[in-house]
Amino acid sequence: MKANPDKPSSHAYYRDSDGFLVLNHVVPASEIADIYGGLWKIEETFKVTKTGMLSLRPVFHSRQDRIRAHFLICFISLVLERLLELQLGWKYSAKSIQQSLSRFNAVQLANSNIYQVAYYDVIVDSILKTLDIDISRKFLQQSDIRRILGQTKKKDYED
16 A cells, blocks of 8 residues: 655555655654653663573573563563563662662571561662552561562552
């Protein structure tokens, strides 16, 4: 389907002599600047997939279904990571979020039902506040942890 290249239309298109699709769409300079300004997110996404926790480097799967499953898990992780960055207002890089979350944990005290939060920082605090998860106490019982996990499953997170 070819459109008349002389006829102004925001949705018209045609194929050039090489077969490439050409859009007849005038884009204001400010919109081009906005698009160009957002390229850093795309570049960082590639960096995260290559070097971050979401490494898409060669995997040792030989079956097609396992390769696809691995890629799907990585892609979903990346989407969740980007949504978290968005919810945090782009204040923290993907790398700093990954580092903080990988360090964040609780340690069971010897022969007890008590857990001590072993790592907590500003980024973890922001994430927990954004997700409305209260882990303000330094010591938690196993029942407290189960209750918190149960509450997070029931929440309806909105944009």
